[in-house]
Structures are given as C-alpha cells and as structure tokens.
Amino acid sequence: MHIxxxxxxxxxxxxxxxxxxxxxxxxxxxxxIAAPEGQRSATGHSITLFTPLFVTEHSLEGPCKGFSISGTPSDCVKxxxxxxxxxxxxxxxxxxNQGANLGTDIFYSGTVSAAMEGVLLGVPSIAVSLANFEYKDFGPSATYLADHLDLLLKLQHKGLMNLNFPGKPQTQWRGLKVTRLGKAIYENIFEKRSDPRGRVYFWQSGNLIRDCExxxxxxxxxxxxxxxxxMHSDLTDFASLQAWKDFFSDKL
Incomplete structure (x- = not known):
C-alpha cells in the first residue's frame, strides 16, 4: 500500500x-510526504490561486520521495x-498534528482540511492529532496508529476518519471511543492596539466553551x-431537504 x-x-x-x-x-x-514548507495551522481548506507554488524535493527511504511546498495543506495534497x-x-x-482537532474546530483546521482534500480526490483519509500543545511525545500515537492501521482500514470507510489522541502518557489512556463532533464555541476577544506609527491593529484571544455531552x-x-x-464531505442538511422542497414548490 502507498501512503x-x-x-x-x-x-x-x-x-x-x-x-x-x-x-x-x-x-x-x-x-x-507532501507537506507545507512551514507552519500553516488554522488555514482551513484554503488553496493558492494567485501566486506560484514552489516545491523542494527531499530524499526518503526506498523509492518514495518527500516534498515541502510553499502553499497550504490542501495545496500540498492537490x-x-x-x-x-x-x-x-x-x-x-x-x-x-500538535494540538487537538475536535468539534467545530475542524472547520478551521488545516490538518482536517488536508485529509478532506484527499477524500475529495478519491483517497480514504485519516486526520490524526495529539490533543495537547505542550505534550511533545508523538511516539505512542504513531505506534498505536501503525499497529492498528490494518484494523482501521477494514472499515472500508471512503470518507474521513478524524482521530485524536489524549495529550498525555499512554499509561493514562483509557481506551478508544467512537464519537460525533462536539461543539466548540469561542467567546472571542479582539484587543485593539496601535503600532508605533499609529496604525490600528487587533490581537485575537478568547475563551473556549465546550459542550459536555x-x-x-x-x-x-x-x-x-x-x-x-x-466524517464525509457532504454538508447537505438532509433532515431539511424534503421540507424545503415542499415549502418552495409553489412559491418560486
């Protein structure tokens, strides 16, 4: 298999x-490997249209190669x-990924968007995140994924699998749960400041409110x-689809 x-x-x-x-x-x-040449977190599913994409090739073990690319995560996949x-x-x-991709945060995530781009191009995809910005040991998560990869692929899921690992030692993990996306709502604060030349800018911060279902x-x-x-790429609200058809059928 080629990954x-x-x-x-x-x-x-x-x-x-x-x-x-x-x-x-x-x-x-x-x-x-095809990845951005530098940090591109929170770029969502953006793509580059008006500037060229520069590519640097890297040698890897065996016949495969690595490429660092000047664009977004979705650019890299495309x-x-x-x-x-x-x-x-x-x-x-x-x-x-360094940091969680949970709940509605997935709409901003370059990690999840890159995986979804794979789905759009007909490639089953997995987004993998370590749910802590300070915990740096990726070894247990990588090993778990490698050890269970064949099992995960037996699901034959054609969409996206969003996988998040606890950001702590493996001895503290309690197992695996199949989940739905939760709701992560931010009370954003935009602090207004001025630079030395008097130009106004804003610094964004805020508090995260999570649902507890x-x-x-x-x-x-x-x-x-x-x-x-x-997850899948079809955002259609199927629960509303027929009701909308009935509502608009004799009005437009």
Missing amino acids: LLTNDDGYNAPGIQELYRVLKTKTKHDVS LAIQGKLIPKPDLLISGI DDTDLTAIQDDFISVTP
Missing part, C-alpha cells in the same frame, strides 16, 4: 517525521496527487479516551 503523509505544521514538524519513522519501521508500506508529484496513494494520513469527541478526550469520528 501519503501531509500536515499543517510543516514538513519538518516532529509529528509528521515521527509518524513517517514509525510507519517505515513497523509496516511494509511505501510512504511519501499538487501531490493531481500534479503527479507521486503516484496516486491508497491512503492519506494528515498529521500527527457524553458521545462527543470533546468529552472523550477530556476523559482520556482516544476519539475517532467518521
């Missing part, structure tokens, strides 16, 4: 490099697959479980 790794933390980020090392050590899969930098992969893994990814991580959430 493409990508992320939003950058080609040299420890999460993606540790995942590559573990996959090459513990599996027999071919592994390529260029790697549609630009034929690599043969079309059988699986895309985005991560391991038992079956969400947010609660699972809070309770030290691995969270796995099945």
